[in-house]
Structure formats: C-alpha cells, structure tokens
Amino acid sequence: MLIGCGLRRKEAAALTVEHIQLREARWVIVDLVNKAGRITGDRMTAQSIFEAVRIYGAKIGVPELAPHDLRRTFAKLAHKGRAALEQIQLSLGHASITTTEAYLGVSQDLTNAPCDHLGLKVEVSP
Numbered sequence: 001m002l003i004g005c006g007l008r009r010k011e012a013a014a015l016t017v018e019h020i021q022l023r024e025a026r027w028v029i030v031d032l033v034n035k036a037g038r039i040t041g042d043r044m045t046a047q048s049i050f051e052a053v054r055i056y057g058a059k060i061g062v063p064e065l066a067p068h069d070l071r072r073t074f075a076k077l078a079h080k081g082r083a084a085l086e087q088i089q090l091s092l093g094h095a096s097i098t099t100t101e102a103y104l105g106v107s108q109d110l111t112n113a114p115c116d117h118l119g120l121k122v123e124v125s126p
Helices: 009-013 046-059 067-080 085-092 097-104
Strands: 020-023 026-029
Touching (some): 009 046, 009 067, 067 085, 067 097, 085 097
Antiparallel strands (some): 020 026
16 A cells, blocks of 8 residues: 555555545545544554564565655656656645655756647747
C-alpha cells in the first residue's frame, strides 16, 4: 500500500476492509481521513509499519529504507509512467504542486522545454 498507492504509514496503519471499495469500475481507498482531518482506525501502528519496512529493507540490502521512501517511489514510478503531475499530487494529498515536484526531483529542462511541443512555427521576416 505504501508503494502501490503512495500512502503514508499512518494512513496504511488505519486501513480497514471497509476503506476499499469499487468506484467507477476501479478499486479505491475511501474515507481514510475523518472530517476533523485525523486518520481513523485501530489496526497496525505506524511504528510497526516503520519497523517492518526497516526489517525487509535490510533483507534486500537497503538497511536505511523508510516507509516514506516507498511513498516517493510511488510518485516517481507514476511520473515515469507518464501520470499527470496533478494526479500524482492528488494521490499524495499534497496541497502544493511544489511539494510533489520536490518528491519527483523535477527541474526545468531548457533543452526540451514545453514550448518546443506546441506545434507553433514562427516565421522571421528578412
């Protein structure tokens, strides 16, 4: 859930079966945050998720692996797969697109700028 959905460890710890529902022909996680903005639920703790990630990270040769690394991996894989930046932002729950860009390590590429792909041609008069 951390890498596949980009959840925070507190969000993953709060998941219940009722949070997983079919909407518009897609399985989605719903109602994870209550109206007060607090994570709800009484399942695994965020700390136990942290410890599990550390244990399995060490087993695969990445002893410093943290749950948030998996969240960033979700964002980077989605971006590499050409998901819209705004959709990644919404999935991660970022208020600012700047935060999402920081997760992705996105910087402006002046050799392949967006204006190069507009299909406009400028004619220069002699």
